[in-house]
Amino acid sequence: MEIKNELVGIIHYTLKNDDGATIDSSEGEAPLEYLHGFQNIVPGLEAELNGKKVGDSFKVSVEPEQGYGDLDPNLVQELPKEMFQGVEQVEVGMAFHAETQNGMQTVEVIEVDEDTVTIDGNHPLAGQTLNFEIEVVGIREATPEELQHGHVHSAEGCGHEH
Template sequence: MTITTNKVATIHYTLKNEQGETLDSSEGQEPLAYLQGHQNLVPGLEQALEGKSVGDKLSLVVAPEQGYGDKDPELIQELPRSMFGGIDNIEVGMEFHAETAQGMQIVEVIDVEEDTITIDGNHPLAGVDLHFEVEVMEIRDATEEELQHGHVHGAEGCGHDH
């Protein structure tokens, strides 16, 4: 069996940046199960896994266009400190949930001045080349419910109502 649309594939992976620092990994944990063809992974990784079989190992670099996109300068905004009412100690690196035109989004504080706070709504990995090491562990047919929901369910189901 190979990884094709509507198959559930289980993979072990390690994601590093260009400097070789590990950003995310399934090492020492359960492997990641995902539903192929349903945008459960970044597009470049999902495309690379198409047609692979159990035991296949691959190393690949996913460019931002096929990963989390390029950094969008419009998502970096300087806001008046008064918009953060009730929060006395705002520091670089803090994250907030913000209502945007695209719905709820996480923004990160990237600069703090006396009267202004600069936030960045880009994904933390936007503009970054993603270096993946992946091993295919298992492939199976998706269940009807997984196909309807567009993602993999664990032993207890998916934990949400549709």
């Protein structure tokens, strides 16, 4: 069986930045299960996994436009501090959920001044080349419910209201 649309790919992965530092890994944990063809993983990695078989191991570098996109300067905004009323102390590194024109989005505080707070709505890995080491450890048929919902479900279900 080969990985293709509407099948579940099961992979172990290590993600490193261009400096060789590990950003994320499934090592020592359960492998990642994803529904192929439903954009559950970055497009560049999904394209490379197409046609792979159990036992295949490979490395791939995914450029930003096929990963989390380029840094968008429009997603960095300086806001008046009073917009954060109810938060005792706003600090660099804090994350907030914000309603944007694209729906709910996570933003990170990147600077705090006396009167303003600068937030960044870019994905933390935007603008970075993603260097993956992949091992395909399984492939299975997706359930009808997974296909309907567009993502893999754990044994407990998906945890979302649909």
